[in-house]
Amino acid sequence: MANFNISKDITIEFEGGFFNDRSAGWTYRGITEKFYPSWPGFARIRKLTGGKTPARYKIFKDAILDAYVDEFHNSVFWKNKVTGESIANQAIANMCYDFILHKENDAIKVINNVAKVFNPYITTKQTSLSLDVVKEMNKNPLEFYASLRNARLAYYNNSRNFSKPLKASFVRRVNKLPSSIGGVRGFLNY
Incomplete structure (x- = not known):
């Protein structure tokens, strides 16, 4: 069966870092605040930046934020939307x-x-x-x-x-x- 980490490693390169989209607001690594406002990564980004908007395409070197991204991508997308473990x-x-x-x-x-x-x-x-x-x-x-x-x-x-x-x-x-x-x-x- 397919492996989440392989898919994640490919897609994360395409998703890049931070982006402040006019229509969707803050987006980080493919996670958009407009659609997922309770994702803890946005609070983490605000803590890391002192509440300021990060630079465009900024990728944070932060193990906690990386873990939030991985957990979200795995649970919300891979398991629930893609049903990747069945492919x-x-x-x-x-x-x-x-x-x-x-x-x-x-x-x-x-x-x-x-x-x-x-x-x-x-x-x-x-x-x-x-x-x-x-x-x-x-x-x-x-x-x-x-x-x-x-x-x-x-x-x-x-x-x-x-x-x-x-x-x-x-x-x-x-x-x-x-x-x-x-x-x-x-x-x-x-």
């Missing part, structure tokens, strides 16, 4: 985890739509991946990964909500992940 293929888990952490419910919708191509009768959920969706991933890992990657790129490229530079940065993010996979266990195809 057999690490590359698919990496793609799903990165996409859901990045675009949350939109990503879940895209992943559900890909799964329904393989089996239109499966049960899906709006806020997390159902076990039916994960079963489809596990049955057809090579085809599922290729379809998901293409659907994710189409989501970014066809959205009217993103500027051209933002779309380009999202496409670069996807292109940092493998373009295809080989083998049932998810060994990368270089």
